[in-house]
Amino acid sequence: MSNPILVEVLRGSLVESRHRGAVAVADADGGAVLAIGDVTTPIFPRSAVKALQALPLIETGAADAFGFGDEELALACASHSGEAGHVAGVTRMLAKAGLDAAALRCGAHWPMAQPALVALARGGEPSALHNNCSGKHAGFLCVACSKGIDHADYWRPQHPVQREVRAVLEDMTGATLSDDRRAIDGCSVPTWAIPLQNLAHAFAKFGTGHGLAPERARAAARLRAACARKPWHVAGTGRFCTEIMQLFGARVFVKTGAEGVYCGALPELGFGIALKCDDGAGRASQAIMAAIIARFLPLGDAERAALAPFVRPTLRNWNGFEVGSVRVLDANLAAPRSP
Amino acid sequence: MSNPILVEVLRGSLVESRHRGAVAVADADGGAVLAIGDVTTPIFPRSAVKALQALPLIETGAADAFGFGDEELALACASHSGEAGHVAGVTRMLAKAGLDAAALRCGAHWPMAQPALVALARGGEPSALHNNCSGKHAGFLCVACSKGIDHADYWRPQHPVQREVRAVLEDMTGATLSDDRRAIDGCSVPTWAIPLQNLAHAFAKFGTGHGLAPERARAAARLRAACARKPWHVAGTGRFCTEIMQLFGARVFVKTGAEGVYCGALPELGFGIALKCDDGAGRASQAIMAAIIARFLPLGDAERAALAPFVRPTLRNWNGFEVGSVRVLDANLAAPRSP
Numbered sequence: 256m257s258n259p260i261l262v263e264v265l266r267g268s269l270v271e272s273r274h275r276g277a278v279a280v281a282d283a284d285g286g287a288v289l290a291i292g293d294v295t296t297p298i299f300p301r302s303a304v305k306a307l308q309a310l311p312l313i314e315t316g317a318a319d320a321f322g323f324g325d326e327e328l329a330l331a332c333a334s335h336s337g338e339a340g341h342v343a344g345v346t347r348m349l350a351k352a353g354l355d356a357a358a359l360r361c362g363a364h365w366p367m368a369q370p371a372l373v374a375l376a377r378g379g380e381p382s383a384l385h386n387n388c389s390g391k392h393a394g395f396l397c398v399a400c401s402k403g404i405d406h407a408d409y410w411r412p413q414h415p416v417q418r419e420v421r422a423v424l425e426d427m428t429g430a431t432l433s434d435d436r437r438a439i440d441g442c443s444v445p446t447w448a449i450p451l452q453n454l455a456h457a458f459a460k461f462g463t464g465h466g467l468a469p470e471r472a473r474a475a476a477r478l479r480a481a482c483a484r485k486p487w488h489v490a491g492t493g494r495f496c497t498e499i500m501q502l503f504g505a506r507v508f509v510k511t512g513a514e515g516v517y518c519g520a521l522p523e524l525g526f527g528i529a530l531k532c533d534d535g536a537g538r539a540s541q542a543i544m545a546a547i548i549a550r551f552l553p554l555g556d557a558e559r560a561a562l563a564p565f566v567r568p569t570l571r572n573w574n575g576f577e578v579g580s581v582r583v584l585d586a587n588l589a590a591p592r593s594p
Numbered sequence: 595m596s597n598p599i600l601v602e603v604l605r606g607s608l609v610e611s612r613h614r615g616a617v618a619v620a621d622a623d624g625g626a627v628l629a630i631g632d633v634t635t636p637i638f639p640r641s642a643v644k645a646l647q648a649l650p651l652i653e654t655g656a657a658d659a660f661g662f663g664d665e666e667l668a669l670a671c672a673s674h675s676g677e678a679g680h681v682a683g684v685t686r687m688l689a690k691a692g693l694d695a696a697a698l699r700c701g702a703h704w705p706m707a708q709p710a711l712v713a714l715a716r717g718g719e720p721s722a723l724h725n726n727c728s729g730k731h732a733g734f735l736c737v738a739c740s741k742g743i744d745h746a747d748y749w750r751p752q753h754p755v756q757r758e759v760r761a762v763l764e765d766m767t768g769a770t771l772s773d774d775r776r777a778i779d780g781c782s783v784p785t786w787a788i789p790l791q792n793l794a795h796a797f798a799k800f801g802t803g804h805g806l807a808p809e810r811a812r813a814a815a816r817l818r819a820a821c822a823r824k825p826w827h828v829a830g831t832g833r834f835c836t837e838i839m840q841l842f843g844a845r846v847f848v849k850t851g852a853e854g855v856y857c858g859a860l861p862e863l864g865f866g867i868a869l870k871c872d873d874g875a876g877r878a879s880q881a882i883m884a885a886i887i888a889r890f891l892p893l894g895d896a897e898r899a900a901l902a903p904f905v906r907p908t909l910r911n912w913n914g915f916e917v918g919s920v921r922v923l924d925a926n927l928a929a930p931r932s933p
Contacts, residue, residue, distance in 0.1 A: 257596070264853070264874065266638055266777040266778075266785070266853075267776065267777030267778065268774070268777075269636075269638070269775065269777065269787055271637070271638050271777075271853055271874070272853050272854065272871075272872060272873055272874035273872045273873060274873050275614075275873075297608075298610070299605055299608070299610050360913070361912060361913075362911065362912025362913040362914075363912065364912050365708060365712065369704060369711075372708075372711065372712070372715070373704065373711070373715045376711070376712045376715035376716055377715055377716065386912060435607070436608065437606065438605040438606030438607075438608065438610075438917065438918070439605075439606065439911060439915055439917045440911070440917075441911045441912055441917070442911070442912060443911060443912070443913050443915060446605070448608055514603070514605075514610055514611050515611065532611075532873075533611060533612045533873075534611055534612060534613050534614075534871075534872075534873035534875055534878075535603065535610070535611035535875075536873055536874075536875070539873075572701065572778060572779070572780045572781070572782060573700060573701025573702065573703050573725060573780055573781060573782070574699070574700075574701040574782050575701075576778055576782060578777060578778045578779075578780070579777070
């Protein structure tokens with residue numbers, strides 16, 4: 256397996272580091288719009304599929320039973336920065352189901368975004384509420400509570416909630432999720448390895464509703480609308496997912512996953528996107544996602560200018576001096592469309 | 595350029611991410627002991643050459659003029675975590691030259707190690723003293739002060755201190771440092787691209803004194819001894835450089851650099867080491883360095899057992915569950931020796 260170099264990191268005029276990766280862009284029928292590198296070997300999508308994992312929250316009626324609005328639904332799809340507003344929102348989700356932070360089984364960690372970490376360090380200690388996955392976990396708990404199922408083991412693969420999530424992932428991706436391709440995610444729920452081409456197809460369906468049962472299509476549209484209206488709740492201050500969705504609203508859905516994964520959808524084109532950097536680098540996966548948006552989405556001059564710093568970020572040092580940049584190799588991203 | 599995959603990151607039983615890289619191990623005559631991947635194209639060594647950049651601090655007599663002991667010399671070679679003891683040591687270095695933090699031009703940043711960041715956030719704001727390079731910068735300032743040179747621009751390529759550092763790097767590596775291969779480091783001093791094979795040769799000379807003028811050989815030995823005796827001052831609590839040198843004392847010198855670089859020396863074997871991961875990943879460069887030590891250094895059972903967690907780190911999630919591991923691909927690291 257040798258995926259092409261898709262991103263170079265320059266220092267001065269020289270290339271200092273390189274990132275390889277694979278990219279799949281698919282339409283809602285599963286047709287390949289773009290395929291770079293190995294898009295058929297299963298990869299762990301990690302948090303990039305949180306929006307798919309959140310579909311049961313709506314489909315089971317739990318979101319309506321607890322009166323969830325856009326913020327709660329966006330948090331269920333989020334890898335948030337553990338800022339005060341995120342913590343308050345997840346606390347609210349749990350309270351509506353009669354629960355509190357003690358029910359969460361995602362583990363505690365300090366916010367990964369430095370400003371949020373500093374803010375929390377000055378006023379407290381991290382709890383499971385600060386875990387970037389706490390909104391997803393609150394969603395799982397709400398599904399269990401709305402069904403009257405014991406929620407203690409909601410994170411285990413055998414629990415009805417995770418079995419339902421697995422069935423949704425299989426339906427959306429068309430991939431068989433075998434136990435030998437299952438691992439444990441950072442927040443302890445199962446993560447199943449799925450090929451990029453299947454993930455891209457899933458997000459084309461998520462972005463359009465095409466090929467989905469009416470109830471699932473409505474649930475997907477509702478989650479997309481929530482994320483488009485509350486992008487801060489999907490990530491946080493200064494984060495790529497938040498800034499891109501603030502910029503484009505409902506025209507672009509993007510969601511990061513650990514180890515260099517990004518998934519997304521361009522609903523007006525009917526395209527789904529899935530990519531992974533071989534080495535797990537988030538800086539590269541972000542730049543590639545930005546380049547894909549720039550390549551496919553019809554943009555005005557102002558939008559193109561606003562997107563440019565994400566496609567080619569400038570690198571500055573501790574004194575603010577410009578020391579380099581990140582560039583996407585257009586030759587690879589402009590590969591011929593697959594048939 | 596296609597360097598081999600040297601490190602795999604596993605999640606469950608599957609490979610989730612991969613890191614490519616190049617490795618040079620050389621003897622003090624410059625002979626190749628091991629060469630994996632491209633060891634001839636210049637790469638930015640970044641902070642991995644701080645011990646070479648610190649040689650003028652001793653050779654000019656500045657270290658003696660200011661009465662520096664092991665802690666100050668180790669800090670001059672350090673990428674430290676900005677813990678209280680590091681900040682106190684750098685403050686002391688500056689004070690001995692009649693300076694304070696205002697003279698530093700490295701810029702301020704929050705400590706990169708999370709526990710140190712949390713500790714500082716609870717009691718203050720980061721200053722230039724917390725910059726991981728502040729000890730190196732204090733060393734540069736001390737050289738200027740001991741020579742009676744204006745120190746205001748000590749970080750600029752044209753300043754006498756940086757010209758002297760450049761001459762030392764050329765002497766140690768045998769590489770010509772051309773201006774078209776110069777870029778700006780994170781702390782604003784120049785960084786010159788140098789081939790890995792030259793860096794490995796430089797560290798073989800640094801580790802043995804072989805081929806160096808007597809004064810330079812003595813300076814190198816003194817820096818090595820200082821780092822071996824005060825490894826905490828070279829990095830900090832829980833850091834790879836610190837833990838490895840705590841484990842092996844003067845038998846192993848290792849120093850990290852940004853963007854996946856590691857340099858080191860195994861003095862009893864006369865070997866110098868230089869490696870870089872293509873993608874800049876520190877987790878991979880550490881594992882490779884640990885594997886090189888395990889391959890070459892004669893070890894007892896207890897030492898081998900103590901080194902094992904660095905060669906193959908276990909990955910745990912936020913609940914402490916084992917979710918995967920990092921493994922070095924032995925087949926590549928056991929490549930035939932170059933002639």
